[in-house]
Amino acid sequence: MTCVRAYRELLELLADGADGTELAKLAATRAAGLPPDEGAEWKAATEAALSVRRTLLEHQRRETELSALVDTANDLARLRDPEAVLQQIVHWVRMLLGVDVSYLSMNDSTGGQTYMRVTEGSVSALFQQLSLGIGEGLGGLVAQSGLPYATPDYLADPRFKHTITIDTAVRDEGLVSIVGVPLMLGRRVIGVLYAADRAARTYSPEEVAFLSSLADLAAISIDNAHLLAETRRANSSIRRAEEVHDQLTALVLRGADFHSVAAAVAQVLGGGIVLHDAAGVELACLGMSVAPPAQAIARAQASGRAVAQGDIWVCAVLAGPELLGSLVLTGRASLTDEDRLLFERAAQVTALLLLLRRSVAQAEEQVRGELLTDLLTAPDRNPGALIARGRRLGVNLAAPHSVLIAHADGVSRGRLAAAATGQAALVGVHAEQVVLLTPDGDPDKMAHALTTAVGCPVTVGAAGPATGPVELAAAHAEAGRCLRALQALGLDGTGASLSGLGFVGVLLGDRADVAGFAQRTLGPVLDYDARRGTELVRTLRTYFSCGSSLTATKDVLHVHVNTVVQRLDRIASLLGPDWNSPDRALEIQLALRVLTISR
Structure with a gap:
């Protein structure tokens, strides 16, 4: 009966929220003056009650921690700025663990250092700007090993690789106790989350575990914030590319020429632009004229992306698989992803311009071809x-x-x-x-x-x-x-x-225009005879038939030799001074023969 009464009274105290002291006081009061066996029953009941109380307290602690983690997760989920996420993490660490200082360091991209990123409760500028080599100090060891470490007295702890820089910063901040846990993404350590006090403190395994839980949540939040920021940047790049694409397309549809489009692209990208067609003919050039290497065009065509070639960028201008030409960007040895996307969009608009020009040219060529056919047939x-x-x-x-x-x-x-x-x-x-x-x-x-x-x-x-x-x-x-x-x-x-x-030409051309040949060769002389009623053509024919002899010519024509000379001078003025050269003389004689036959 004594045992039942003891358990009932102790349970009633537990239900009222009594602490361990109150339970022990009740047990001592009730056991006083009792026989040894009944006193032992009170002692056993008290120990059971204390065990129950410890279990309840542990459950309450875990409930509080879980509630804090949920609240932290909710707060972090509402944040979009990576810097705000980091600041909120260290704020929750300081508040939930009740420490003097909380801070977070991030590993650099090379993995050679972990540098201070955000702090809460820090008063030392030297500490706030601290950078630790991997393996140095408590934080460097956590970053290197991926394991949590805690110390009640950092400066006196021989487990860590102390450096003048780190120890000076810790003294300047006045820190004594430090605990650090890794920020993990998968198997990769991206940083370290810390809690620290300016007095000696031994951090319990539960506190280290809770800090590790916060670190896991923080790592996910940091990664999500970075992914969101990258997505925003990508969306911003896409929006800007779309705006530029729309501007260039509108320019093309308004009838802009190659030079105007190249100038607009050059202004957007801040470099020189050279446009070539598929045959390598330069269509427009803003800045330095550069012919793109064939292998660069082939790589750009195969990948569908702009490619670097030395200190220039080359983008194939494509319509499906068909190569229409190429764009070269000069003066920009490197391109951001955003500018590379803009350059590729510019190539798409250039393809539109080339296709429009080709369509117009084909239509005009067809119309002109039809006119030429009708004209000649x-x-x-x-x-x-x-x-x-x-x-x-x-x-x-x-x-x-x-x-x-x-x-x-x-x-x-x-x-x-x-x-x-x-x-x-x-x-x-x-x-x-x-x-x-x-x-x-x-x-x-x-x-x-x-x-x-x-x-x-x-x-x-x-x-x-x-x-x-x-x-x-x-x-x-x-x-x-x-x-x-x-x-x-x-x-x-x-x-x-x-x-x-x-x-x-008369001899080799089929269906030769012999009459036309005679007219072209002797036209000035024929016209002179027709206007003046002279006999220059007869004089020429006689002169050549007499072997170019003045005396024989004047005898056949029955004129004075001076008259023959005067007539030949007139012929020279009409046909040119070389009329009597071997080549011209042969043509003139052929023309005279054509006239004789045709008449």
Whole structure:
């Protein structure tokens, strides 16, 4: 009965929240004067009650710690700034453990040091700026081993590698007892969380375990805050890239040229920009002109990313798998991820510009090709309509134009026509030939220009100038004959007209325009005779038939020798002083023979 009464009374005291002293006092009072066996029962009951009380206190402590951890987690979850997260962590450590100072150090990226990041309760600037080598002091040992360490008297503890710098800072802060636990992400130590007092204190295993729990929570919060900050930075970079993309796209859709787009990209990235097409032709340049290496373009095309090549950056301009060209960024040896993304977005907009230009060029090429085909196949069907169509394309077919036909063995007709586009009023492919209409009728100059543009010999036959659809169609036929004459003579890479080739052109050109040859050769003399009623043509014919003898000529013509001389002087003024040279004399005699036969 005594045992039951003892347990009941002790349990009632426990229920009322009595402490160990009150329990012991009750047991001593009740056991006084009792027989030994009953006194032993009170003693056993008291020990059981005290054990229950310790268990309850431990549960209360754990409940308090768990509640504190939950509160800490809730507070940290609301924070977005990494610095605020760190500051809140040390605040909770100081408050929950009741220490004088709490602080946190972070390992650097190289893993060679752990440096003070935030403190709470610290008064020493020297301590707040402390940096520890891995393995140095208590914090360095925790960072190195990944294990918690505690000491009631740091400066006197031989377990740690003391340094003048660390010990001086600890003395300046007035710290005596220190406990440090690792901040772990997986198996990696990212820093150390500390609690410290300015008086001797032995930290219990429960306190170290609680600090470790806070450290685990802190490590996750730090990592989450960093991930959130990185996500924000990435989102900010994406938003900026989208804004720049929209600005550049709007610029392209407003009709900006290559130079304007390159200038906008250069301004955004703060460097020079060079744009090349797929053939390596420079389309725009802001800053230093640099041709991108082929291997850099290939790497950029394969990866779809901008790549570094020495001190420049190269980005392939792509439309799906098709390479349209390349962008080169100069003056920026290194790029942030954000600027690299901007550079890649600029390449996408440049692809849009190149595709638009190509579409416009293809449409215009088709329209011009249709005009050229109609002009050369049916010039007399509706000349007025042809002239009107030409005017809409910026070509005045009513004005004199030379007709040129270009040919190159090593280049496709499409590429040759593209190279000639900027050098003639109208360019197209007709009857498997590249045909050009140009006010400037210098075929040799055109041949050299096209040869340079395509990198292989280009031969150009020319005719004209001619005015109106009918004459232009006839000139096209003559230009074709001239081209064949040049090819027969092996004059690849040159340009000429039939008049420039002289009688050789007449001989080699099929369906030769012999009447035209005679007119071109003797035209001034024929016109003079027609206007003045003179006999210069007869004098020329007689002079050559008499072996260029003045005496024989005057006898046949029945005139004085001085008259023959005067007539020949007039001929020289009309045909040029070299009219009697062997080559010119041969052409003149052929022209005279053509006149004789045709009459």
